[in-house]
Amino acid sequence: MNKVIGITISAVLFMVSMSIDPIKGFAAASNEVEPISISIDPLSYPTDENSARIKKILLNTNKYGLTTWWDEEKNFDDQGKGYLDFGGRDESDIRHPAAMSLGLATSLSFKVYNPSYIGVPESEAIDHTSQLVSSLAFHHRANSQNGWGNRWQSAHWAYFAGFGGWLIWDDLSKENQEYVRKMVEYEANRFIDYKVPYWKNAGGEVLFPGDTKAEENAWNAQLLQLATAMMPEHQNWHAWMNKNIELMVSSAATPMDLTNSEVVNGKEVREWVKGSNINDDGTVVNHGFIHPDYMEFIAFNNTSGIHYTLAGMATPEAAFFNSDLVYGAYVEHSFSSPPFEGAGGTIYKQNSSDIYYPQGNDWGTDRRMQFATLDIFADVFEFDSSLSRGGSYWEPLHAQKVLDMQNRHSDGHTYASYMEDTYDGREEWVAHHAAWALMAKWMKNDPALKISEKSYGPTYERLSGKDRFETSVEISKEGWGSSETVVIASGEDFPDALASAPLAGKYKAPILLTNHNHLPGSVEKELVRLDAERIIIIGGTSAVTDEVAEAIRDLDVKVSRIDGSDRYETSVNIAKYIGASSDQAFLVNGKTFPDALSVASIAGKNGIPILLTKKDEIPPSTQEVLEQVRSITLIGGENVIGKNVEQTFPKATRIAGVDRYETAVKVMETLQPGAKTIMVSNGGAFPDALSGSALASKLNASLVLTGFNDIPDATLNVFKRNSIEHFYLLGGENTLAAHVPLSLLRQ
Structure with missing residues (x-):
């Protein structure tokens, strides 16, 4: 494993399934949200071809989100100016609007929103995004009786809505700011006493057949990243941060890490982990087989670099733990056929946007945005430095595929058929990945990143x-x-x-x-x-x-x-x-x-x-x-x-x-x-x-x-x-x- 911790990044300066009941009773003045501390200059976004492509992809998701999606698919205009009714509390009701809100909030806060291209005035876009974020927060159980939340994956949804809210903080009313704060706080407190799950225990016994906990741990960590970035003086901050680190390290833990004496944020890896969630070669098993789509879980950890930089804080080195191993498995790990399907080879294909699925694929034939986003992260955070072809080689192949798909549609949506991506939130999924990708591009061009090796206390x-x-x-x-x-x-x-x-x-x-x-x-x-x-x-x-x-x-x-x-x-x-x-x-x-x-x-x-x-x-x-x-x-x-x-x-x-x-x-x-x-x-x-x-x-x-x-x-x-x-x-x-x-x- 190549060490990604304490690395010197030339392009970036180092400066500044179960119900979990939350711990209650900790709201106080010290728990206030600190608005984003970094000044975002509209001229700071890079203008190179690859960056322009990512910007175009995100704007296309905005165009779709503010027109067809808002007016026709969701019929939100018919609901007026109050809190939107999402129709329920399940994943399709909450996660997808939350993901779309992050895409919209990113364009607005990073000042790349283009009203002439999208066809919606910026003031209207701000109103819609604020209404969307505020409604999601209002309907959370922290703010409404019998609301959504406190369930498997709800931290993931709260992360999208909460991050979107933080990005447009000044556009929210004081009341809605408090709704967003309480939503994020509630979900973060659920993990204070959380027992981190593993696909396999320390003895190698499979605890969750066919279902690694890599992605689940990483998305739960992502909510804690947001909470610690938004509320740096919160009295639960240390508990949140240490659980965040444990979740990030555990998500990427291999069987060999059970004896790994490398120190990550003050503790040896073997002291952080109690099992494994990925294979020693960096591949990930989900839905019963080696699944390239779920290897993308490392991106959820990598977003720490975005959250903490926006907060003017250092990023824990755990955010990049084993990212080089997993990304390297995309690029250089070769699968022999038989036993693997087709002609075998590597997951990424040279000179092609194609993705090889060694044991099949149940999510459709044309998912690419997650790969483009991960390529950008690999390049920006430099966990591709040991590879013969790094993220900057693969990004244009995968991102251009996404843009070509979007160019088929006048409203900017990506997919033409169910078979291209069978996930019912596929368009919103593209939006939040494009948001991460754009913020990472901005990070490479403008602000300073600081990585911390320190312990955050016991x-x-x-x-x-x-x-x-x-x-x-x-x-x-x-x-x-x-x-x-x-x-x-x-x-x-x-x-x-x-x-x-x-x-x-x-x-x-x-x-x-x-x-x-x-x-x-x-x-x-x-x-x-x-x-x-x-x-x-x-x-x-x-x-x-x-x-x-x-x-x-x-x-x-x-x-x-x-x-x-x-x-x-x-x-x-x-x-x-x-x-x-x-x-x-x-x-x-x-x-x-x-x-x-x-x-x-x-x-x-x-x-x-x-x-x-x-x-x-x-x-x-x-x-x-x-x-x-x-x-x-x-x-x-x-x-x-x-x-x-x-x-x-x-x-x-x-x-x-x-x-x-x-x-x-x-x-x-x-x-x-x-x-x-x-x-x-x-x-x-x-x-x-x-x-x-x-x-x-x-x-x-x-x-x-x-x-x-x-x-x-x-x-x-x-x-x-x-x-x-x-x-x-x-x-x-x-x-x-x-x-x-x-x-x-x-x-």
Whole structure:
């Protein structure tokens, strides 16, 4: 893979399918839209033949859009001057008008609109475009009850309308500006806790047969690009930007990227990705076959360069990740026939506008505008530099084909028949691609582009399920593709499970939670997925019944149990089971869980036993083991482990804060200084932190505690004083409120 990051571009100066509920309640004065900061000079658009061709293509889409499309196909004139009724909330109702709005807004804002050619006065074009954008925003559910939005692909539609609105911002009323802002904000907030999908997981298993998530991830990233460019002071900005980068990198991730140590915006690629969405050769599978049309997804990432330049901001280098690989697959990857169709060869054909579809084509014979746009991006952003024939060679071949098709029609539309492009939004699709192409041409000729390699602060992920049992499964999935050993603990009471982290650490095993007398179905499925061979149950039958043990044995795995006469003896027996040395031990109060959990990940990683005590008395079973240990560390203040217990072991050390939250921080700072990964758990609930302790041990992460809603100063200071790269939230929004991660990101 040729590195496209930190490149020197000679032509451009480097200067300045699921429902996702949005996080709510973050509108504030700081969330205002910043109008486009770059001054667009009407004389700055290039006048060379290729640029003039793109301008003509865009103007043709405007001509069609303001005449035949507006007056006859949509009958918008019949609706008067109010908010337009689009007839529904589906793709054909919303996406296509939104795409057309971007084409119109681009011509107007970049001052290439030509009323004499189009036959519509510029003032009327502005009115129609403003009405179109405002109506799309008004009907979004952020502004209208039961409106469109919050569905698969709706971020894509909101992007078109939102970008169009930003381009003509001063032509919108204050009310309609707010509608546009709220639409973009709403859709962006949907992705704050979004779990990024992959075509294949890290083990190579196909998760979505025949349907890569490259395009989907890239168009969702595009909405976040727009949101971060439009609202640079928004309090969710860092969450949006990091999710944008994750989506862009993931969209172009290959199987080899799972081990790729190249750093992109502050993290190694292998730390950004959890699967793959494209093949190692740069090709993309969609609709069940290698599909050249869907390889164009990189253009959605590349538009970052346009959005951030218009905002006077730097473009994250992730915008061009693997763009050279994918574009190179168009130009130089050769397909042999058989097994591939026809004569084989490369997708792009020298001296021809033809496109080779190696496994067939279901979108018609004459789609070219996306290829012309991508050719321009390859040339402007120079991810074609290693190719024998770059974008500047291919662009005129593909773009002239589009213009020739348009020249067949007096109203400027492109297609003459359904078979040329079977997509029902084909004309609007040409319009938005032509808009991107024109803006990229302008960028090459006039403004300065700046590419940033910097980190945008810590990234985060929420690991949660509908209950504590499913949350333990999600934590397991995050850390383990398979595991020979699994630790099972009660999810209903904590005492026996408190000391289980070192056991999980010894076997590099996840901790899954169960009901007292019933094995949850989600946990059973996870045991099967992990291909576990040995299950260790923690605690006696009062914690986990024999019925649960039998249900696990029915999965054809070996089951053993570690227990004791009480919680104290159970912790001792765990220490004996793992064969802990006599060098070190952590001593915690067995009647409360926070202090034990704060040290669990460190104990698990280092194989140090966690032993339980009473506040003012050491149980005999614990005393017997401690007498053989050379180094004892008490976790917690004198309100949980009394002075008389400490005096029993004069050489013991104590790590304690004023409360459980500060104690967890002091444990981290004392025993694991400089940690880059953090687990954040509710300090008033044990289950999620218990499961998370095994993952923290595996990832060499520290655990800190917070309240459901309020974040203690001690925990906030961890994020202020340390260079945290990534943190996990353990549990859903009923455990840790939606704003908690956003507050941590702002430290």
